[in-house]
Amino acid sequence: MIYNFSAGPAVLPMSVLNKAQQAVVDWEGTGTSIMSISHRSPEFITMAEQMKANLRDLMAIPDDYEIFFLHGGASWQSAMIPANFVGEGQVANYVQTGYWSQKSIKESELLYPTHVIASGVEAALNTNWPMDDNAAYCHFTPNETIDGVEFYDFPKTDVPLIADMSSTILSRPFDISQLDMVYAGAQKNIGPSGMTIAIVKHAFLEKSSHRDLPSMMHYHTHRDAKDAMANTPPTFAWYVASEVFKWLKAEGGVREMAKRNQAKSQMLYDAIDGSDFYANTIPEQCRSWMNVPFQLADPSQDERFIAEAKAAGLINIKGHRSVGGMRVSLYNAMPIEGVEALVGFMSDFEF
Numbered sequence: 001m002i003y004n005f006s007a008g009p010a011v012l013p014m015s016v017l018n019k020a021q022q023a024v025v026d027w028e029g030t031g032t033s034i035m036s037i038s039h040r041s042p043e044f045i046t047m048a049e050q051m052k053a054n055l056r057d058l059m060a061i062p063d064d065y066e067i068f069f070l071h072g073g074a075s076w077q078s079a080m081i082p083a084n085f086v087g088e089g090q091v092a093n094y095v096q097t098g099y100w101s102q103k104s105i106k107e108s109e110l111l112y113p114t115h116v117i118a119s120g121v122e123a124a125l126n127t128n129w130p131m132d133d134n135a136a137y138c139h140f141t142p143n144e145t146i147d148g149v150e151f152y153d154f155p156k157t158d159v160p161l162i163a164d165m166s167s168t169i170l171s172r173p174f175d176i177s178q179l180d181m182v183y184a185g186a187q188k189n190i191g192p193s194g195m196t197i198a199i200v201k202h203a204f205l206e207k208s209s210h211r212d213l214p215s216m217m218h219y220h221t222h223r224d225a226k227d228a229m230a231n232t233p234p235t236f237a238w239y240v241a242s243e244v245f246k247w248l249k250a251e252g253g254v255r256e257m258a259k260r261n262q263a264k265s266q267m268l269y270d271a272i273d274g275s276d277f278y279a280n281t282i283p284e285q286c287r288s289w290m291n292v293p294f295q296l297a298d299p300s301q302d303e304r305f306i307a308e309a310k311a312a313g314l315i316n317i318k319g320h321r322s323v324g325g326m327r328v329s330l331y332n333a334m335p336i337e338g339v340e341a342l343v344g345f346m347s348d349f350e351f
């Protein structure tokens with residue numbers, strides 16, 4: 001048995017993969033591969049509508065939010081957001097809690113005045129951020145995939161809030177009506193890379209300025225497109241995501257995922273905290289359920305740890321190159337048995 005703890009592209013449910021294997025050859029009796037069917041065919045459009053309805057249901061997204069399935073990953077949203085939403089005389093506000101929020105800040109800085117209003121773990125622990133009066137929006141990252149910092153305490157404010165939820169979307173319930181926009185690359189908790197989800201409140205969408213933008217960069221282009229497809233979408237990625245949403249519903253939805261994710265991460269944090277050999281230095285209140293970084297007391301053992309874990313079927317646990325150490329990702333499709341195996345291995349390695 002192999003357990004894949006990759007941070008992304010990440011593990012997918014085995015039942016979805018098995019079904020996709022068949023769909024690659026003959027999708028549900030159409031006689032054609034899911035990759036070779038027209039995105040304008042009735043079958044594909046029905047699938048896409050079902051996918052959107054299931055996501056709306058899973059995340060309890062109210063009717064006054066548009067759901068977009070776009071290209072280009074979360075990184076492309078980092079550029080589209082300032083391009084669309086920073087108006088004349090306005091400034092973009094950002095909260096910097098780690099690697100990915102910093103990347104979004106850099107993109108915004110290329111285009112418009114950008115103000116980092118809070119940073120570090122303190123910003124995750126206290127979300128009473130000092131926003132500018134002329135802020136077009138406040139952007140933050142509720143789960144830092146590399147740093148392992150997660151928070152769901154959203155500020156109460158009139159400034160529109162935008163959350164990069166790439167590595168935490170669908171992992172637990174939250175009240176989306178507190179936010180004006182949520183976006184996520186698919187390859188962490190949803191499906192193949194290449195697909196990006198953006199969920200935007202209609203009233204906020206109206207604020208997208210009408211300055212000249214390349215049409216594919218304008219949210220209105222995607223909103224107004226026939227069948228919500230401004231061009232050919234990554235059809236295979238859409239198909240897999242649609243199957244993951246069905247799987248999520250059958251498994252009990254986001255509430256059930258939250259229970260499992262909390263239990264999985266707690267088991268791992270307990271193992272880390274209960275040992276002098278492993279350490280995670282993130283304050284308990286903002287430790288991530290999805291991505292758990294940890295260090296070995298003796299970093300010279302890192303390579304042997306990774307190699308022996310791999311031999312035991314526990315793969316992709318090496319930390320991001322920017323931080324080193326280990327990082328274990330526990331997305332929805334990671335079963336608790338994977339965490340049990342990892343914790344057992346960690347104990348064997350230590351003693």
Ligand SMILES: *Cc1c(COP(=O)(O)O)cnc(C)c1O
Nearest residue numbers: 073074075100145164166167185
């Ligand atoms: C992975 C990730 C990104 C980058 O996603 P791409 O799809 O590669 O652009 C951005 N933000 C967060 C929080 C991520 O986890």
